[in-house]
Amino acid sequence: MKFKITCLQMDIAFGDPNKNYETAEKLIEEAMREIPDIIVLPELWTTGYDLTRLDSIADKAAAKTIGFLKNAAKKYKVHFVGGSVANQGENGVKNTLLIINNNGQLVHSYSKLHLFKLMDEHLYLEAGNEKGLFQLDNRTFGGVICYDIRFPEWIRAHTSEGAEALFVVAEWPAPRLSHWKSLLIARAIENQCFVIACNRSGHDPNNEFAGHSMIIDPWGEVIAEAGANKELLSAVIDLTLVKDIRKQIPIFEDRRPDLY
Numbered sequence: 001m002k003f004k005i006t007c008l009q010m011d012i013a014f015g016d017p018n019k020n021y022e023t024a025e026k027l028i029e030e031a032m033r034e035i036p037d038i039i040v041l042p043e044l045w046t047t048g049y050d051l052t053r054l055d056s057i058a059d060k061a062a063a064k065t066i067g068f069l070k071n072a073a074k075k076y077k078v079h080f081v082g083g084s085v086a087n088q089g090e091n092g093v094k095n096t097l098l099i100i101n102n103n104g105q106l107v108h109s110y111s112k113l114h115l116f117k118l119m120d121e122h123l124y125l126e127a128g129n130e131k132g133l134f135q136l137d138n139r140t141f142g143g144v145i146c147y148d149i150r151f152p153e154w155i156r157a158h159t160s161e162g163a164e165a166l167f168v169v170a171e172w173p174a175p176r177l178s179h180w181k182s183l184l185i186a187r188a189i190e191n192q193c194f195v196i197a198c199n200r201s202g203h204d205p206n207n208e209f210a211g212h213s214m215i216i217d218p219w220g221e222v223i224a225e226a227g228a229n230k231e232l233l234s235a236v237i238d239l240t241l242v243k244d245i246r247k248q249i250p251i252f253e254d255r256r257p258d259l260y
C-alpha cells in the first residue's frame with residue numbers, strides 16, 4: 001500500500017495561535033494541489049515555544065485545533081498527523097500530537113513522553129504516559145515528538161507492536177542538525193521502517209530552528225529532504241518495502257527479548 005505524504009515545514013509565529021492557524025490553512029490549501037494522502041505538521045505549531053504564556057495561549061483540551069484539523073480533513077478528504085499543540089488539561093498543559101483521519105475523526109492523541117529540559121519543557125509541561133500507536137487505512141503507524149527520537153527503546157516499543165512508519169513532529173534547533181539527521185536515519189535502519197519527520201523553520205527569541213524535514217525509507221535512504229526555510233516536502237512511501245526488508249534481514253525475529 002502506498003501513501004503520498006506532505007510535510008508542512010512552516011515558520012511559526014511566536015505565541016500567536018490565530019496567525020498560525022491562518023498560515024496552516026494557506027499551506028494546507030497549497031499542499032492539496034498535489035493531492036497527498038497524509039499531511040504532517042510540526043511540533044507546537046499553534047504557539048511555538050512561548051511557554052511562559054501558556055496560561056493564555058494553550059488550547060483548552062486541544063479543542064480548537066482538533067476542530068480546525070477535522071474541518072480541513074473533511075473538506076479535502078486527507079488524513080492529518082496534525083503536529084502537536086499545547087493542550088490545556090485540568091492538571092496542566094501537555095504537548096499533544098493529534099491524528100485525524102480523512103473522515104474528520106480524531107483517531108489518536110499522543111502526549112510527548114520525554115520532556116526536553118534544555119528548552120525548559122519540564123517547568124511548564126506535563127509528560128504523557130501512553131504510546132503514539134495509531135491506524136490509518138488499517139495500517140499501523142507510530143507518532144512521536146522531537147526529543148523522543150533520542151530514546152531508541154521508545155521507538156522500538158512502537159515498531160515491535162507493528163508500526164510500519166514512524167512520524168516525528170519537531171521544533172529541532174539548528175545547532176544540533178547533525179544529530180537530527182543521524183538519529184532519524186538510525187531509527188529508520190534499526191527499526192526497518194519509514195521515518196517521516198516534520199520540523200519547523202525560522203526562529204523564536206531563543207532558538208533558530210533547523211528545518212530539514214526528512215522522509216527516509218526502511219533501508220535508511222533519504223528519499224526527500226527539505227532545506228532550512230519554509231517548504232512543502234512530499235514523497236510517496238510504499239509499505240511493501242517494510243515487509244521486504246524485514247524478510248531480508250529479520251531483526252524482529254532475531255531479537256533476544258529474553259535478555260533485553
Ligand SMILES: O=C(O)CCC(=O)C(=O)O
Nearest residue numbers: 116146147171172173176
Ligand atoms: O534533542 C534535541 O536536541 C532537541 C529536542 C527538542 O528541541 C525538543 O524536544 O523540543
